[in-house]
Each structure stands twice: as C-alpha cells, then as structure tokens.
Amino acid sequence: MKTAVNQKLIETGERERLRELLRTRLIECGWKDQMKAYCKDIVKEKGVENVTVDDLVAEITPKGRALVPDAVKRELLQRIRTFLAQQTKI
C-alpha cells in the first residue's frame, strides 16, 4: 500500500508539488531560518572542519520535527488525502 501510494505520487509529479508547497510553507513560517540559525550555532561550536552533514542531521532532526507547525502538517495531509481521493475516482 505504502509503496503504491509513493509510486503514484512520484509518477504524477504530485510528490514534487507537495515538496515545493512544504518548502514554501517552511520558509514562510520561519522554520527554515530557525533551523539555519541552529545549524550555524552547532558549526560555530564545533568548528567547520570538525562537523559533517551526518553530525548536523543527527543533532537537528528531533528539533526540526518538533518545530514543524501543526497547520503545515494538516495542510499537507489534506492535500495528500485529496490527491488519493481523486486517484481512486479515476
């Protein structure tokens, strides 16, 4: 089921549209700036030479997930539901 949905999303280009919407929303609500500032702090603390993307990902992921506004999650979920409803109709 999960695989089928994922395939449908990619095939139709809907996945990219959702991604773009999410990107826009996260910029609008300041999430991106918050995360950027947080990453900068980590890099400053550890030094540019001693930090890898993996280190950053490990540190910011919990915070990043928590900071996504509920309204954004709801909107995305609603979009996916609508998309799936349309797909089954056809």
Next chain:
Amino acid sequence: MSVHGCAHLASFKSAKGTQSYRVLHAYFIAGITEEARKKKAQTCFCHTCCRHTSRLHACLYCVYFGCYDGKHIREHALSKKHNLAVDISYGTVFCFSCGDYVYDKELEAIAKRHRRKAAKLNGIKEQYYEWEPTNFELDLLRRNPRRKRISDNSYIGLRGLINLGNTCFMNCIVQALMHTPLLRDYFLADRNVCHFQDDPSMCLVCEMSQLFQEFYSGKSTPHIPFRLLHLVWTHARHLAGYEQQDAHEFFIATLDVLHRHCKGTNGLSSSNPHHCNCIVDQIFTGGLQSDVVCQACRGVSTTIDPFWDISLDLGPSLHLQSSTSGPNSTESMGNDIGLNEDMEPTSLLDCLERFTRPEHLGSSAKIKCNGCQSYQESTKQLTMKKLPVVASFHLKRFEHSTRFHKKISTFISFPQYLDMTPFMSSRRGKSSNSSRASDNGYTNSVSIADNKYCLFAVVNHIGTIETGHYTAYIRQHRDQWFKCDDHLITRATVQDVLDSEGYLLFYHKQILEYE
C-alpha cells in the same frame, strides 16, 4: 562538508566525466520527463531491503540503489570500493572516503538545470532560489565594507516630516508609503528607472527614491518634504495651495502620478487587472468583480475593474438591500454573518460584508439585460476577484450630500490580522452555494492561508469636516508601532493603533506568490 569538492570526486570526474551523474539526476532525482518520472516511481527503492524511504542513495559507479539510514549504500560502497553516491532526494554527492557530502560547482549547475525543467513539467510556477551575488555585486560589497545591522530596538526608517502649512494630509501618506514593505524593498534595491531624461527633477519616482534614502539614512532630524510638495502641486494641480486637503485624495493622486511616471509596459507579463507591470500596479492594484443579475431571466453579466483602494460606507444603509427583496438567492447572502439590515457597521468586517452584499438596484435604475433584451430590475454584487499585495481601505468618514456635510466619528474596529477569503468572488454569491459542500475540505484551508493580511499603517483624522489634523500609525518592524504626528514620532502599542479612529487602513499580504 568540504566547500571545494574532494580529490576522490575530482579523479572520478577526470576518468569518467559527468555523464553518469547527468543521467542519474535527470531520471531518478529530478525526473525531467514523464517517462523519467515513471522509471523513478518504479525503481527507486533500496536494492537490499526494498524500502523506498530512509534517504535513498544511488551509486555513481554502477546501477545500485541503497538506503543510507539502513547503511546498505555504505555496505555497497565498502565492498565494491565504489566510494561515491548521490542522494536521490537532493542530488548531493556523498564521498565515503571523506565521510561527508561534497560540493561540486559543475554538478550543481547540471542539477539546477534539471530542477528547472522538472518544475516546468510538474506545473510548479517558479521555484525559490536564494540570492547569490553576481560578480558585479560581489565587487560592490567588497568596495563598501560597512554593514548596517538592524537590531530590534533600532530606530531606522523613522523620520518626522515638517509641516509646510496644512500639509499633514501629505505627511501621513508619505509615512504610510515609506513603511510599505514591498515598496521600500523596491526603492532601496534601486529598481526604479527614471523616464525624465531631460529633467529628472520633475520625476516623482526619483523623488520617492530620494525620500526612501532620507528615511533609511539613519538621520534623526525631521525631513523637510518641500520638493515632494512642489512636485505634487505641479503634477496634481487640484491639490495645489495651502488649504486643507483630503489624505485619501492625496493617496490616490500620488499613486496615479507614480504610475504615470513609472511608464510600466502595458499588457506584458502582468497578472493584475490594470495590465501594467509598474511597481504601483504590482503592489496596489486589485480586481473588483461586479455581477449584475437580471431579476427577470436571472442572466448574469460580469465585469472586472481594477482598483487601488476600497472605499467603504459608514452610517445607516441607504439602499434597499436584496435580502429583503431577492426572490430565491437570499440564503447565500449576508445572512451567514447575521448582520441586520438597519444596523450601522461597527467593524471593518461589517463594512466589507456590506460592500460585497448583493444590492438591489431598484425600479428607477432599470438596466438593459443582454440575456432577455429588455429593461429589467436587477441586483448588483461586488466581490474581490484578485487581491492586491497591499489592501488599502478608505472608511468614508466625510459625508458630502446635497443637504449636509458632516464627519462620521463612529468607532470602527479593525483587526491586526485580516482574512479576505469571505469576500472573494469564488466564495460569495452564487458560487458559494455550489462549493459549500467542499468548504471544509482542502480548498478551504489553502485559500485561507493565501488571503491573509497584516495591518502595517493607519491614517487618523482628528477634528471636524472643516478643520482638523492628520496623523499616522506605522509599523516599523514586527510589532513595533510608532505614531507619526508631522515632525514628532512617538512609540505606540498595537492596542493604541487598534483603538484609534481609523480613516485609512493599510494591510500587507502575508504570503506573496511568485508570478
């Protein structure tokens, strides 16, 4: 993460070129054709554990996809000595010898080209790219090393304006314009072009640009706007002289002169109803839809007109409204909010509700109907077809009729955040009936997010219709409000602003769409 790529990627590129990256990116990362998208949908899963999530990477040496979280791509890299892999989601290259992602200008350029193509295919209008300075801009930055940092308690952008003799009507509008975010960004970014080659001193656009420089220079002494006044007198003759003038009239006249001096290209690449791409129209122009419904054949004739501001009636309703006379469309009109016919509006929302309500034109104003080719009574309804970036509302406090001239000083409440969704053409009147079923669905949540406005300036009038004084509240930056009374600037709270007797209200759209 190394800024200059890494030796492993460099040697890979010199041996095999960028072809494998190019193909991988076109098919499995960007998906630049429908066929590519199909391939991507079918084949993008980990070849070891068959999952399609958890940060899939593709080997740059052979056809192998593996997940990063499950470490299958790492196992592949170590066992086959294929030390480079591409992240399927972002197109970045991971080097297992370095243990991190590496930047590469050449590959990034390919990725960017593919992303643009894919965006077009997917119907995504224009993607957001962060600003990257050009060589010219880099040079400018190097030659001007002084940077101004703006802190929360900075007074930048705040400057009093000397009253030159009953010119408070001008000062309050200038304050509002100087603090219109998008207009400020336009002028401070030097985007304006002068069309008065022979005599730039006559150009109002140049004067605005000069004013922005004055306001954001950091000076704190009041500015003397004599040049602006002179230009206004020259270009809008009806405002010349030392009499008291109406701030609203000045606002519209200013936009008009600015629009004429901008000389936007008509009809080109513009979505606003004025079909002009000058900065004034890009920011202030919206489209008002007028639907006239014939009472005999129910035929609708629709026109769309551009507007720069919305003038809203106060006081008791003078017209017979259709909800008392309309035969069958009453449920959809006005009643949702439950506004009584005879009640005077007490809030901006009341005013807007009344503005967008169907109005019965009466038996004395019969219009020839295109549907049934006869003169019939009809109803007319105004709705917002296209919202402007800056929504300006004019509360008609000055009443001029044949019998009397008076000022309406009723308190009209207005919100700090305004949602225009209920007043859109797509939601009001007829169409709202058909779309009601899906109202609580997804269309609703999206459109609401896109029609939200935030208050950034209010012009107030104190006094009577004959004599009075204009002041303005402006938002300097987020939640920092100031009262501008000619040369005096004092700090204010949001509550001060919301409690004031507003005359002109300026709202800025919160979410801007790319065109």
